[in-house]
Amino acid sequence: MPYNNTPIPPPAEITGQVSLPLARVKKIIAADDDINACSANAAFAIAVAAEQFVYYLTEQSYKMLKTEKKPKRQLAYSHVNAAVSRHDNLEFLSDVVPRQVTYKEAKTIRAQKKARETASSGLQQQKREATASVSNGAAVLNGQPSSSSATGIPVR
Known part of the structure; x- marks a missing residue:
């Protein structure tokens, strides 16, 4: 059975729908003690920004996968780690995505x-x-x- 490894392109424009559930995004926002209230529009904007961030991180990790000598079909932790360590704008994730150690x-x-x-x-x-x-x-x-x-x- 062949794998469907054609990437899903990101939407060209914002349609008003997000892949992340807005209720969960609102719960995460409500868990922050510094924020008293959050409007629906702000929660939507945060959800869109989170989607864009996940898309960018995945794209950079996929580029790390393709630079290997023998590219694989699956993204692994090592690819995400390589993307975080090689890109300056992802450096803030170095504490969250530490280097793998044997x-x-x-x-x-x-x-x-x-x-x-x-x-x-x-x-x-x-x-x-x-x-x-x-x-x-x-x-x-x-x-x-x-x-x-x-x-x-x-x-x-």
Whole structure:
């Protein structure tokens, strides 16, 4: 059975109908605490803008699919991710569409992060010990009491 992979062209002009359900768009708008009320015309305009955005994101992702050596028939997460990372005007989605990481890479990243945290906590502990020993009135240098007091006057 052949696939129907002919793209549906976007409408040339706005006809007054949108593909997204207006009731759901209104619910999403109502969920925002900053917005008290929203007119039907504003909800329609937001729905049209959302459709145009989804169309643009899909179009850019499809271009990423076609640039592969062996183009596939389906858009994948990797194509959307490539579109987000390569187009400056889609950069704001980089937090929502993060780069795919293999389990092995994630494991090494987590180990590196943990090593950095333990190293920084060790430095913080050393700083706390150094400040505690200076605040006691005795200056400490390399873990050994120095020959001078905290005031800098030599002790005899």
